[in-house]
Amino acid sequence: METIKSSGDNDKRINLVILSEGYQTSELDQFITDVTSLSDDMFSQSPFLEYADYFNVYAIKVPSNESGADHPATATDVTEPATPMTTKDTYFNATFDAFNYHRLLYYGIDYADAATAEAKIHSVLSDNFPTYDQALILVNTNVYGGSGGEFPMASTSANDIAIHELGHSLFDLKDEYYPGDALAAEAINMTQETDPTLVKWKNWIGLNGIGIYPYGTSGVASTWNRPHQNCKMRYLGVPFCSVCKEGMIEKIHSLVSPIDSYTPISNTVSNPSFPLDFHLNLIKPAPDPTILESSWSLNADDNFATNVDDVSISESDLNVGSNNLTAVITDNTTLLRIDNHETLHVYTVTWTIDHSSLGVKDIESEINNLSIVMYPNPANTIANFKIESERGTNLKVDIMSLDGKKVKTVPMSNHETQQVDISNLSEGIYMANFYANNILVASKKLVKQ
Template sequence: MKQLLLLIVLFFSVQLTYTQVFDVEAIKTSGLDEKRINLVILADGYTVGELTQFETDATLFMDDLFSQEPFASYENYFNVYIIKVISNESGASHPGTAPDEPGPPDPVVPVLSVDNYFGTAYDSFNIHRLLYTPNSGLVSTVLANNFPMYDQALILVNSPYYGGSGGEFPVASTGTDASEIAIHELGHSFVDLKDEYYPGDLLAEEAINMTQDNNPLTVKWKNWVGINAVGIFPYGASEPESNWFRPHETCKMRYLGFDFCAVCKEGIIEKIHSLTSPIDSYNPASATINNPTFPIDFQLTVVAPIPNTLESSWTLNGSPFATNMDAVQVQESDLNAGLNNLTVVVNDATTLIDIDGHESLHFSTVSWSIDNTLGIQDVEANKFNITMYPNPSKHYITIKSENTLGQTVVVDIISMDGKQVKTIDISNNERSQINISALSQGLYIANFYANDVLITSKKLIKN
């Protein structure tokens, strides 16, 4: 999960020798770094006497970020750190060379040459508001020296003028709409969301919220069309803008000051799910019980969204045992002679994701092997990501399984009268194309099993 940086290039190695180690401070701690998404905010254009202001500015941004959905619901999944990078001079450079230099009624930005640490400057690529640093290698080196376990970094620039940029490391000023700019740019860098105003021919490409498919039956956000003002809107009235489509008219990826649209919220949650597990810890955590005393207690500690949308299902030897419980007790009478399997599956049932129509399924499991006389013999924790598409489909579906332990997943396709019509084994990281053309039209259920335990089910529509 973490981006542990290996600086093997000579340039980075030389730079590492001279790069200063800065003060690092946590401004939000939700859990262990290895079990959270670590957002790191770096200072630029803050002198040593302005570092208190940097902490204030970073905290204001953080508070704004976690006041907006879906970050508000998933605040508990994040730690936030600041790196107090010291610049020789305050602010950011402004060459004054961009052809779109601001004029009335916008404030005039003075031409400046500033000795800041990362070299952030306005007028990048001949766009005045594009506040950017070309020194991404230096940013990587600072992160490697000071906080290598970051998941996403952002540069906050001590400048009162509007500006920002995306890229690997988003940049935002502290001027007008500072937090909105930073959150918008995080949409680019953290999730790969695209602008919902036309970004130009070089940046126009297929993405979560940008497509050339305007068919409501096949567009990638088809399950949201008609909900929460989601539609299929052209970027412009003439080519090439008219060949590209966005899901919403007033998403934050188009206009600052608005919410993320439903499609972008879903994409952000997908990213969060891909980086973290909702299971923070579990007990028993190892095979340590011998000559067990009954009942045996089993417990989960989960990372709950706000409000809690997690669901859990417990099975014992493949049969339902408990639902939506964080703790259960197993009696000796519940067990068969010999080896037994207790498994809990945890998934997020948030309505911010279109569950039935969504391609990806994320869920986490813990399995305990229990001998009725010897106690707990084995404990395994796993994290799954399963994708199934297209759905609906007429001829073929593609299924891919990824899981931490590399387990093979067995897929049973069941008709609505309960008959098993197809079984497929999916190896880890394998993408399998399955021919369903012989099936009758209608609704089916795809059941997914790991180690003979039903871990999830998904509706499949055959056209």
């Protein structure tokens, strides 16, 4: 295994592992060159570009006895032989013409034929990198082709196929060309909803070409809709649309915390003296690291500090007894439409400082990742709230009017959706303030219709 891109510890990054196929031992240096080219191409495109530091990339050199891939010339979508018929002895049995499509490059001619190769893929990953997040197979042929599935496969001339297929396998995106009735389903970028106020990408309607576009003019295809007419999930060589980018960033946030490390950690400070120094090491998106915002609270002061990675506390800042310093981290990139977005990811570090007249006895720390959901928005009679917290004690939502009055407090149970009757509220805009352990961790606009 060889490192292509190292951004941080494997347990704090998304680990993409690329396996060689159809490379002989003498060609494995070329494999590393090809993997590097694919990685560079991938991280030049949004949102991989902005979130490059959230990924590690590794290459596993798997030698084959022969170079290339099989071309059985059995495809029915072209006049065969579209390329010279050939059979190659390769480790994962890379095969064009899979499922009768000439450009479909798969590790077998069909699912039954692929079973042996799939077992080999699992074995190689288990032996070399069992904690991978996504694996991809790069095939040593300049004939254009690839496929999706659990393990996407692409030829060296098809980087964009590889990136498109990662949209499926890693980020759960659907094709924005019609994939057929059997594969049509509700997803991040596919829906049967036609109401622009209810569609899942309503926060993007009218921006960056986002709308509600039917897949077809007749049949089942006409009942399904995509968000854009020219997205990478429909055509290669173009960018991902805003809806797909948002979904991809959501998945990144669900896999990786932006808090890479922090100090101090529990009981690592002996004989603490003032001032007490606290530090965050954050994985900051590019090119503007300021979109990752931090809000620091100390005891009852929710505005102790903002948008800094370091704070210092003097003795006069502390009460006698237990004190809580919390840093709340949120991603305010414009690639997410936070106000109208259904899910918000929040990350916190809390330090508990035991202070007495004799000084600081000890400092303990705790990290927490939260997922906050509110829907529908706008709402008429019922609003649904859900907080998923790794350390889910004392959760609540306060609904506030814009003049700062609290109109409703809703105690929350971790991982449970709470339906809240808002029918008695006047129409207008409110703020839903979410608290964990009495710390304000997020605020979202709630529109009452």
